Amino acid sequence: MRAVIFLLLSSFALTAARQRYEANWESLDKRPLPTWFDKGKIGIFLHWGVFSVPSFASEWFWNCWNSGNPSCVNFIKNNYRPNWTYADFARDFTAEFYNATEWAKLFEDAGASYVVFVSKHHEGFCNWPSNVSFNWNSMAVGPRKDLVGELANAIRKHTKIHFGVYHSMFEWYNPLYMRDKANGFRTQDFVNRKALPELYELVKTYKPDVIWSDGEWEASSQYWKSPEFIAWLYNDSPVRDTVVVNDRWGNETRCKHGGFLDCTDAYNPGTLQKRKWENSFPIDSSSWGYRRTMTIDQIHSIESMLTLLARTISCGGNLLINVGPTKSGRIIPVFEERLRQFGSWMKVNGEAVYETFPWKHQNDSVNPDLWYVARKLDGKTNVYAFVLKWPAEGQLIMADLKGSPRLKLSMLGYTGKKPFTWKSRPQGGVIAALPPLSPSEIPCNWAWVLKLENTLE
Numbered sequence: 001m002r003a004v005i006f007l008l009l010s011s012f013a014l015t016a017a018r019q020r021y022e023a024n025w026e027s028l029d030k031r032p033l034p035t036w037f038d039k040g041k042i043g044i045f046l047h048w049g050v051f052s053v054p055s056f057a058s059e060w061f062w063n064c065w066n067s068g069n070p071s072c073v074n075f076i077k078n079n080y081r082p083n084w085t086y087a088d089f090a091r092d093f094t095a096e097f098y099n100a101t102e103w104a105k106l107f108e109d110a111g112a113s114y115v116v117f118v119s120k121h122h123e124g125f126c127n128w129p130s131n132v133s134f135n136w137n138s139m140a141v142g143p144r145k146d147l148v149g150e151l152a153n154a155i156r157k158h159t160k161i162h163f164g165v166y167h168s169m170f171e172w173y174n175p176l177y178m179r180d181k182a183n184g185f186r187t188q189d190f191v192n193r194k195a196l197p198e199l200y201e202l203v204k205t206y207k208p209d210v211i212w213s214d215g216e217w218e219a220s221s222q223y224w225k226s227p228e229f230i231a232w233l234y235n236d237s238p239v240r241d242t243v244v245v246n247d248r249w250g251n252e253t254r255c256k257h258g259g260f261l262d263c264t265d266a267y268n269p270g271t272l273q274k275r276k277w278e279n280s281f282p283i284d285s286s287s288w289g290y291r292r293t294m295t296i297d298q299i300h301s302i303e304s305m306l307t308l309l310a311r312t313i314s315c316g317g318n319l320l321i322n323v324g325p326t327k328s329g330r331i332i333p334v335f336e337e338r339l340r341q342f343g344s345w346m347k348v349n350g351e352a353v354y355e356t357f358p359w360k361h362q363n364d365s366v367n368p369d370l371w372y373v374a375r376k377l378d379g380k381t382n383v384y385a386f387v388l389k390w391p392a393e394g395q396l397i398m399a400d401l402k403g404s405p406r407l408k409l410s411m412l413g414y415t416g417k418k419p420f421t422w423k424s425r426p427q428g429g430v431i432a433a434l435p436p437l438s439p440s441e442i443p444c445n446w447a448w449v450l451k452l453e454n455t456l457e
């Protein structure tokens with residue numbers, strides 16, 4: 001009897017503890033972000049679709065061509081038969097080398113905690129057999145596969161990575177959308193019959209832990225019915241305890257409402273932010289989708305990616321690294337190399353990335369190549385300094401660090417016996433002496449992390 005009462009009480013307590021959210025931003029913005037997202041820090045973004053077939057200009061190719069941009073117009077004129085349409089590209093979206101297991105393992109090796117897969121970009125092509133997409137989806141034409149489903153399954157089967165989807169609200173040339181737009185968004189046929197059914201279908205079928213919304217900017221969140229959808233997501237969906245969403249839910253929501261903030265593409269403010277944010281950037285700096293004309297100078301170096309990482313996590317952000325697979329389903333070697341380099345670096349320095357939080361200082365006030373984060377480990381708080389350039393003569397200025405007598409320096413991944421000493425800097429802070437390390441002693445090749453124990457602040 002007692003046990004029954006206890007059970008009743010505790011289930012009542014559980015029900016009472018679950019806050020219900022209302023379909024308005026004031027209520028939705030109160031939801032605490034599930035902690036895995038901040039702890040995880042690193043995501044992989046994948047832009048794949050019919051745009052991967054022309055693989056010219058960018059994933060905006062259809063719009064580029066349709067709006068009369070000469071380079072896109074001439075590309076079609078010079079290479080395709082007369083009367084070629086964008087839809088004609090779909091059958092060449094072959095995906096014959098798509099191996100979701102290989103991708104999942106690559107993303108795990110890269111150190112990713114989550115993946116955001118484009119389920120549908122602005123062209124409207126669904127990478128899953130959507131109920132509301134008629135024949136403009138990956139099962140009906142092109143791959144003849146459920147691309148979303150294969151990746152979701154592989155990731156869950158082989159890794160601990162959280163699976164997420166990107167979804168574009170608008171579709172450039174969908175007749176339903178164009179009609180709503182012509183009506184000044186006073187009708188909502190496109191939302192009711194396409195955008196929302198897709199979102200519910202994606203969540204129920206694939207249970208994504210991230211919904212990365214985009215293509216929202218022409219109409220309000222009221223037109224998109226985003227608050228209703230997110231309230232369902234937070235209250236009643238199968239992922240209500242784990243799901244996170246971004247901020248692109250209507251023309252008034254960016255950088256203001258939602259779960260975490262993406263603000264602009266490649267957002268990277270360089271200063272501490274009040275709310276959780278994300279820096280999403282493509283390794284090919286000029287395109288999210290695969291682009292055959294890309295050149296090596298347009299591709300981020302690993303040094304550049306690690307600089308972005310340090311600058312992002314020190315200010316409270318996550319890093320979402322984008323690659324565009326080819327139409328055949330390959331992640332080309334230069335992208336693979338970057339991801340594996342990043343992963344090899346993370347294997348040495350992950351202690352200073354996962355589960356960290358911003359420290360009192362984000363970047364050093366004197367040394368421009370030094371960024372800080374903090375992390376609680378074994379009951380004490382350590383500070384980690386990202387050294388982006390090895391200092392001349394090994395003399396590293398850390399102007400914002402107070403030199404307590406117990407301050408202890410070490411370098412992540414270095415197991416040798418050479419000492420890391422320091423002395424107080426007359427103008428304030430500390431000067432550390434990095435010992436000369438030979439190529440075989442140095443723990444990694446690009447950026448180094450100093451662990452600072454027993455700091456005063």
Ligand SMILES: *[C@@H]1O[C@H](CO)[C@@H](O)[C@H](O)[C@H]1NC(C)=O
Pocket residue numbers: 082083
């Ligand atoms: C292209 O379309 C036009 C108008 O539909 C048609 O008259 C013409 O024969 C077509 N050309 C080719 C090469 O199919």
Ligand SMILES: *[C@@H]1O[C@H](CO)[C@@H](O)[C@H](O)[C@H]1NC(C)=O
Pocket residue numbers: 099100101102
């Ligand atoms: C996909 O890749 C995995 C891992 O490399 C491999 O074991 C498997 O045979 C591949 N599947 C196909 C269909 O090639």
Ligand SMILES: *[C@@H]1O[C@H](CO)[C@@H](O)[C@H](O)[C@H]1NC(C)=O
Pocket residue numbers: 131200201204205
């Ligand atoms: C898709 O449509 C079919 C047939 O109408 C239905 O059985 C199924 O539940 C729908 N799937 C989703 C996820 O809505």
Ligand SMILES: *[C@@H]1O[C@H](CO)[C@@H](O)[C@H](O)[C@H]1NC(C)=O
Pocket residue numbers: 184185218219220223251252
């Ligand atoms: C946002 O979109 C709505 C249509 O849904 C429109 O009436 C409004 O003017 C837009 N606001 C801005 C700031 O563009």
Ligand SMILES: *[C@@H]1O[C@H](CO)[C@@H](O)[C@H](O)[C@H]1NC(C)=O
Pocket residue numbers: 270363364365368
């Ligand atoms: C770094 O810190 C200094 C002062 O502490 C500041 O003026 C500077 O703008 C910061 N940001 C970057 C990106 O260097």
